[in-house]
Amino acid sequence: MAVIIDENTRVIVQGATGKQGSFHLGQMVAYGSKVVGGISPGKGGQEVEGVPVFDTVAEAVEKVRPDASIIFIPSQGVKDAAFEAIDAGIKTVVIITEHVPVHDEMAIMALAKERGTIVLGPNTFGIVSPGKCKMGIMPNAVFNTPGNVGVVARSGTLSYEIVFNLSNAGVGQSTVVGLGGDRVVGLSFVDVLKMFEADPGTEAVVLVGEIGGNAEEVASQYIKEMTKPVVAFLAGKSAPPGKRMGHAGAIIERGKGTFASKAEALTAAGAKVAGLPWQVPQLIQESLGRK
């Protein structure tokens, strides 16, 4: 079992003929994801990696009944592409693109909420249910260990590091979910924790957080209610206050969002907190063993 996507998910790729889009389309096909179509205005009728290209999402919906779309479109066109996918009735939309204006992000999330669409990103590495379906840009080789640990993360390469450590220690994953690194993204930690809590295929959860914002503190409130163990990795322990760390979300404001406040809230909620990547597999194994 897995959350959001699995072996039956029918995936389309928006921006399928661009450099990024076509490369990752190929990678997803190679991974084994059911990629049923690519979207590229004006290029309908062509093929990319054996996958048919359509002019619009609506055309793809008509012809190949997709469930989910992944967007590789330059930031200026993301609002249009996301609206297109949501408006066409796609129920899971993954937005890889970074540098999307935050007003566009708010507009996308408002429409998604109205239509009941799940959005991952913008600025996410995507989502992968190992062995079943990958929608994202993560390296195939690192995400090939199916198992029963759910991972939810804000940032990309950091979660590769964590998953690398987990897999090397023989701890497989049910689904690895990238929320996206921007201040406005579609899902929160709590949204995904609820899915993992409900998923019979998930027995423990790794939350990969970082300083800034209060998402980890809010998640702690929900973790208290969870029956499944949670291990949290937090980045940013060494960061000086107030500096902008690339992720817009990592601005420390008024003493909130610090490493200490997050670690404290998570620990109080019963989660184990790791500050160094190699501590995570051990804590997970302890949690699962004890349970």
Place this chain on the structure above:
Amino acid sequence: MAVIIDENTRVIVQGATGKQGSFHLGQMVAYGSKVVGGISPGKGGQEVEGVPVFDTVAEAVEKVRPDASIIFIPSQGVKDAAFEAIDAGIKTVVIITEHVPVHDEMAIMALAKERGTIVLGPNTFGIVSPGKCKMGIMPNAVFNTPGNVGVVARSGTLSYEIVFNLSNAGVGQSTVVGLGGDRVVGLSFVDVLKMFEADPGTEAVVLVGEIGGNAEEVASQYIKEMTKPVVAFLAGKSAPPGKRMGHAGAIIERGKGTFASKAEALTAAGAKVAGLPWQVPQLIQESLGRK
């Protein structure tokens, strides 16, 4: 029994201190409607006809828990007033005002749909469940005969005429619903016919229609499925062919909208069609007797 409003409906009046609003607030109180508040920005704390006035709908929601709002606001302010009511969670909004721009009406209906709000009007005489609750501008004396016939109408005074004929013939009404006379209004005939079909207190329905548009033709499709008898009154038999909205109007209507097309569709659906007001009570009595 009745549809949309009944003896428990808690009503507020937007524009309560204006000439129209205060007059009709008084008339509704006199009718016996539960008017729990009036709204008039800057006049919160005052009273009108013994009813407390609030500055905003949100304040009234906080203090007197209204279910429904009736709007007497000049046309330029209707979009704002309707958004205020819908956004505050009011579930039934009656807009009396005429001359509302049609783009504003489209915006109101889009929000109402998103929020699950029932809108009557704009440009409606309102709605009355005789003996229980009146939200509208119809004369109290004419709408005082409770009974088991539902009435749904596009236009005001014409429905007074029909109800006058019904009541004089001893045929009481469950609810009389005014959809509103504008091209864009909140409910369609079908919406209200479905409510009457489901209402145990309604045994037959009078549909008061007129030429133009295709609302009556669309209603006919649903009437076919109804178990309750329908009598339709249609105005406009003598009207010359109407002014059209360019080619697009002609394309939208495609031969619909005439008296003949409406009468034919309704008759085919099993409804009895009256072209003169005094024929309605007789047709209803026949329908109920035969049933």
Place this chain on the structure above:
Amino acid sequence: MKMFEFMAKDIFGQNGIPVPQGRVAYSADEAAQVAREIGGPVVIKSQVLTGGRGKAGGIKFADTPEEAKQAAEVLLQSEIRGLKIEQVLVVEKIKIEKEIYVAIALDGAARKPLVIASTHGGMDIEEVPEEHLVKYYLDINIGIMPYVSREITRQMGVRGEIAKQIQGVLQKMWQVFKAYDAELAEINPLVISGDKIIAADGKMTVDDEADFRWPQGTPYVEERTEVEKKAHELGISYVELDGDIGVMANGAGITMATLDIIQHFGGAAKNFMDAGGGSSMEATAKALEILISTKPKAILANIFGGITRCDDVAMAFAKVKESIGIPVPVVIRLVGTNQDEGVRILKEIGIDAYSRVDEAVAKAVELARQA
């Protein structure tokens, strides 16, 4: 409120939609001048607010300014469907390879704007079968974003560079539709000429209820008769008809029903006049004066008093009778609020009031026939 083609063309052009070179002319000399500025073959198009202009001979072609002058001269002395031609639009002649139809119209039943588009544009668009028409309902909060325009051209079956240009036109039409509170924005034909498209004819109808959004004045002209204008200023709906009975009622539906009842009894109404609900004595008196000014053979008032009070209506008749007189027979049906007082007042000035509408109408028809 309809706009003349030249107005729609100006608005489209200002908003980035390609339109033909040229402008409106109010005289033959001016038409020649415009043709001279264009410097090539031109089309001279009558500006009237009715369809079927092409088939009625309202469009002429000219190769020289002199020919343009002659053509304009003829048109400016003609009528189309009873409407005098007061101006012509003189534009460059476009080489037509293909005619496209695109429109955004208000669809009341759907409560949404509807895009209608077809590659079978041109004069016979109304006869184009359904399968050649693309219909796309717009979300008012989304409008025509680029993806919407792409889906429309895909459904039209247009591809390549021309598709991109049509997408641009559609997006701009939405901006216009929204900014002008339009009920209709239509381009027919949108001409494909070489590798370019051009809006060869445009139509716009805007919602005059939104006039208040134009504090500097509305960007269109009125198209009412004098009587209709006067009625409009009073907030009264008024339409001229062909019969002889002047009719006044309060409410559009009941006014229409009254006309039906007149026809039922063999008569014919001279007008449709909805004096509105809640009219005051003064407003009713003014409405009656308008009615009298149209010289009907009889006047029929069908008043169902609700907000409108019967005594106010009766007083209005009394006042008008005293001031300017009512030179034709009057029949009044009067029921509802303050009915007894109203009937009493009418009796004093020698008018019988009826409570049954059938009796009142039958009487009015009889009186008109005798007149």
Place this chain on the structure above:
Amino acid sequence: MKMFEFMAKDIFGQNGIPVPQGRVAYSADEAAQVAREIGGPVVIKSQVLTGGRGKAGGIKFADTPEEAKQAAEVLLQSEIRGLKIEQVLVVEKIKIEKEIYVAIALDGAARKPLVIASTHGGMDIEEVPEEHLVKYYLDINIGIMPYVSREITRQMGVRGEIAKQIQGVLQKMWQVFKAYDAELAEINPLVISGDKIIAADGKMTVDDEADFRWPQGTPYVEERTEVEKKAHELGISYVELDGDIGVMANGAGITMATLDIIQHFGGAAKNFMDAGGGSSMEATAKALEILISTKPKAILANIFGGITRCDDVAMAFAKVKESIGIPVPVVIRLVGTNQDEGVRILKEIGIDAYSRVDEAVAKAVELARQA
């Protein structure tokens, strides 16, 4: 991207929000000139992109142009929190009866704009207890329509004519917030002075990701150091820190984690550099050159190859070493896509690659300490 107060003031003023008379001055003479134009007591306000300016002595008062000149002279030679004052805003002195706070801010967690308002405005707004703050989440499709502004002033407990004026300001702030892709639009204080209100100080932060919507140039200035600007142009996130190890990683989260691991081993990073995922050989080489230019004691690269290919990274190091040289010790952790090839290339140029991050970081800390 933060704007200077004088820029926010101009934008607010252009959009109909009442602002004090006056403008920015870049010299003491210019400040005197502005004071002369105002013709009364003025306030001279340092323009720096940091808070707490008032408490730091960055605001001065003057009754005459001469006093204004002197005050500006002092300020233009000072710093606030390490930031040089390069311009001052000279505005009329407003009689303050009451200070209101109003702001529209982006709330990332709610995915919505949030209005924060209080009748307890002024310098200590951050200490105002929750119960005196009104918080109102906006629907992005609705924004601040009149009714929203009325509800906000009601919750603030403001009534009468002043309430109406605040409502107008709120509606206009929303227009500004939207038009400028703002993350924050703040007025503090919004001063009540007699029967008028006036925005005595304004702040705006806009989203530089939306720069593309300003084809004529953005309406604000950059606030980056030279190195940060250079990095920004390469699409790299770069922040200067206080340590001595130059750090490069691909991804913000892993870069932050790398800094934590450095601290764990007793070292300190000289910078935060997220070279991004999917960097090409050329981009990585340029990032490395920037790193070298900051003269660290050692360089640590933590590369988890995904889209980024390990051989590309190794090639970049080889290229830079050959062209400009790498004058300090280098430690590289290299795993993922094309790892073996990358390790081989590095070996050729005498750099050892690690696959475990802890070992790599420990080595880098040691090398920096020895340097």
